[in-house]
Amino acid sequence: MGRAVGGHDDWHWYTEDYDRIRDAIAATFDDFAEFNRRVRHPGGFRLPVPPSERQWLTANGRANFTTHPLPVELPIDVARKQAGNRGAEVLQLATIRSHDQYNTTIYGLNDRYRGVFGQRRVVFANIEDLDALGLRAGERIDLVGVWNDGIARRADDFLLVAYDIPRGSIAAYYPETNGLVPLDAVADGAGTPTSKSVPVLLERRLG
DSSP states (O other): OOHHHHOOOOOOHHHHHHHHHHHHHHHOOOTTTTHHHHHHHHTOOOOGGGGGGGGGOOSSSSSSOOOOOSSSSHHHHHHHHTGGGGGGOOOEEEEOOOEETTTTEEOOBBBBTTTOOOOOOOOEEEHEEEEEEETTTEEEEEEEEOTOOOOOEEEEEEEEEESSSTTTTTETTTTTGGGSSOOOOOTTTTTOOOOOOOEEEEEOOEE
């Protein structure tokens, strides 16, 4: 990619020997000093994480806690009102990564942390929510977005998995569910997508 976008660095020279990449990292970050020597030690080396050693890099040397007021109305609240008599069926989807995933790069189809193997099109849901909706774990469903812009958003053919998750909430992997996130649904101030708070309905898949 570096070669493709140009620049003056000899990217091919770096790829010929990854030690050269590590040397460049060591020259950039103090915590990676002598990277090549330390990485060859059995077990590698540990980067410092001050809080894990009860070191608080604050003005008073202690852990500091702050509070922030919770919003009065969340996207899920607005969506439930908009859904009318189906309001109670609207669930809050959080898009998540699997164990075998780094951001949107998928390295495998296993999520051993959650007991999912060989697949990704799954929805984790509270068993009580499934009961209330007349659904069962193991059924296949479609996810339908609920938003106020009139745009139809769907993500089809997911397997329901009963999971220890709060009532009213579900979770599924991205990027498979990215299309359900409205472009104008963003966090106040930060402007980041509300990918952990996506109002959706579950529809049993027919056929």
